Amino acid sequence: MQDIRDIERIAVIGAGLIGSSWAALAMGHGLNVSAYDPAPGAEEKFRHTVERAREQLAALGLANTGQYQFTNDLDEALQGVDFVQENGPENESAKRALLSRLDAELPPEIIIASSTSALLRSTIVADCRNKRRVIVAHPFNPPHLVPLVEIVGEDEAIVDRAAAFYRSLDRRPVVLQREMPGHVANRLASALYREAVYLVEQGVASVAEIDAALCNGPGLRWALMGPHMTYHLGGGEGGIAGYLAHLGPSQVRRWQSLGTPSLDEDVQQRIIEGVAEEAAGRTIAQLEERRDEGLLALLRARKLVSE
Amino acid sequence: MQDIRDIERIAVIGAGLIGSSWAALAMGHGLNVSAYDPAPGAEEKFRHTVERAREQLAALGLANTGQYQFTNDLDEALQGVDFVQENGPENESAKRALLSRLDAELPPEIIIASSTSALLRSTIVADCRNKRRVIVAHPFNPPHLVPLVEIVGEDEAIVDRAAAFYRSLDRRPVVLQREMPGHVANRLASALYREAVYLVEQGVASVAEIDAALCNGPGLRWALMGPHMTYHLGGGEGGIAGYLAHLGPSQVRRWQSLGTPSLDEDVQQRIIEGVAEEAAGRTIAQLEERRDEGLLALLRARKLVSE
Incomplete structure (x- = not known):
């Protein structure tokens, strides 16, 4: 071996x-x-x-x-x-x-x-x-x-x-305990993206604002902890058990209200235009540069936080 | 005024x-x-x-x-x-x-x-x-x-x-351009959580490992940019237009394969036990302390990165 x-x-x-x-x-x-x-x-x-x-x-x-x-x-x-x-x-x-x-x-x-x-x-x-x-x-x-x-x-x-x-x-x-198409993380990402596309389709907010909502809200917390632990802390003193007992039913109702958008030409066009607006003239290379700088800064920051 | x-x-x-x-x-x-x-x-x-x-x-x-x-x-x-x-x-x-x-x-x-x-x-x-x-x-x-x-x-x-x-x-x-139950961010979080619960239900990975997959993978990137911009950078030189043209169909197939779990007693129990294992004896107050320290560190890190 x-x-x-x-x-x-x-x-x-x-x-x-x-x-x-x-x-x-x-x-x-x-x-x-x-x-x-x-x-x-x-x-x-x-x-x-x-x-x-x-x-x-x-x-x-x-x-x-x-x-x-x-x-x-x-x-x-x-x-x-x-x-x-x-x-x-x-x-x-x-x-x-x-x-x-x-x-x-x-x-x-x-x-x-x-x-x-x-x-x-x-x-x-x-x-x-x-x-x-x-x-x-x-x-x-x-x-x-x-x-x-x-x-x-x-x-x-x-x-x-x-x-x-x-x-x-x-x-x-x-x-993984067993194989699954898309493994774990891309399935989570895909589930989130389906709803992001639905919100574009329904005209609830612009592409740039939906992106901003994620990275200034749940995305920031998810750089530190996953969804289960997040709800554990969202459940007050009762933790995840309290959360599921009190807010589980409203979570299930929310699931039922989630969208199943089609990625048709109109929606694609709105996403493409929305991303162009959000990119505001920055090239992909520039955006990648900024992402990588950001990742380096976040990784250094996480190292400073005790486990 | x-x-x-x-x-x-x-x-x-x-x-x-x-x-x-x-x-x-x-x-x-x-x-x-x-x-x-x-x-x-x-x-x-x-x-x-x-x-x-x-x-x-x-x-x-x-x-x-x-x-x-x-x-x-x-x-x-x-x-x-x-x-x-x-x-x-x-x-x-x-x-x-x-x-x-x-x-x-x-x-x-x-x-x-x-x-x-x-x-x-x-x-x-x-x-x-x-x-x-x-x-x-x-x-x-x-x-x-x-x-x-x-x-x-x-x-x-x-x-x-x-x-x-x-x-x-x-x-x-x-x-928001119009009201929507759960607004934007909690809908995105809820969509992701549905799939996280599905992966627990299906025994694909433990609660702690699913959480780890998020915060060491897409969650880390989402502290910097939202899902649309992430796919813009995932599309190579063609950006989001290239992504949608080449990978849009596989994204739609992935959506069709996402789960609709029930949050029944068995699944709830597995989540509660999984979170307890992940918390590893740390109290909610200790976990909150660590989250807040982490958020402070991330916020300082993001400030250092140019817009």
Whole structure:
């Protein structure tokens, strides 16, 4: 059984935005990276994204002693690696074939983790011979800053080992007891977004104001605690039990009043115009820059607060 | 027309947790407060909550030069005030009667703002003669720390004036174009919570792990930007238009797969046990303390990030 302390070199298979961010995170923690991406121009983009991410990680005080090698040869990328993070396209048959090839080529003790956000583990491991060592480890964008990693696997020992590995990268693994399309976090996000789109559809508030309501209200609290704990504190002295006893029925009534909008052309157009208004001329790169600065500031702030 | 710069004294009608927090916020910004609450022991609790909140506001650098008077006589509380924040019980007929009495006793230029979270403005102003000056201004707990104030009114000039007043208290007003049960933010929270309960019901992850997934993933990002802007940055170079074009259909499929759990006794029990496990022996007071410390740290962090 491989010890996570022996992991010194990881392969990042698929080195786009997510893969680059994984690579920077690993190097920030002193690991070496074999990055593979066959797309034309991928190396240039990878280098650029990694440089920026490593600067951000340096600001968090990480050592950044890891090195990378970039290749468009998959066999070369897999030489001598101790862990594999796969970030290929979100296409079922492509992912299935890629994982099967990784599984065939790698020694059996190496964990192969897929960053898939939308596909089910059971589907994408179908063609692997050694399915147990293939897990889902889904990060949140950008993975070098957002701590969450959602893990789905079938072998408890392997899942535990992977969780320990991600903890060693200062991530917060969340282990699912069973697989579910969208895992946990994107399902929560999707449920919230459905209502956000409904409020746009119904003309209750503008896109920018709905966004502002979230990040100046519940979103701010949710950077500290999840929904159950939030209602525990919203229940007064009775806590969550008091909340459910007194306000459970009104919560259920609220659920019944939630919308089921259609994302038709008219609604899409209103969202696109609303976001343009909210962006107020700032480019995506500028907005990303601001998000990342904000995430760094929040992460530093959270570290100062005692557990 | 009253100028918000002339507001020097506000009445806080109903001085429980929300009212105390509003009072502390106003005093932090140099305003004087008339606090009214007829409940036995209310003054003692009010003093305690206000003291703690003022310490927190001092840590944010607020002047805290305001003073308060506490009374259990409503007429006395309304003498000489320039703005009224009502925080009575969330009971439709009680709220309706209280607002009608405030409306009858106050000069017509004074804005009466109700903190109601669950009631509709049209319902609670029904017995007021001067309905236009009665608005909903719903804060998020705790109001002296969480910036959001959701505003519902019918007179644009009055709504604008109230929004300017809340901005002068460093709040972020969000004006609704029309009333909606639960306003905006609690509907978003409720939509997310329905899915969180579904994931508990389906045994996908524990209560603590679902909470961790939110606050280490999307919740952290939502402290900085709302859902529309988040998908704008999730769409790559095509932004929200690219996101909707390419991933809109999968978002709609995800919506169709979201759960409609029942909050039955079994599920309630699992939530209560799960929260107890997550709280790990910490009392509600300790958890609140940590939340407030965390909010203060996040607010300071956000201030450092350029708009």
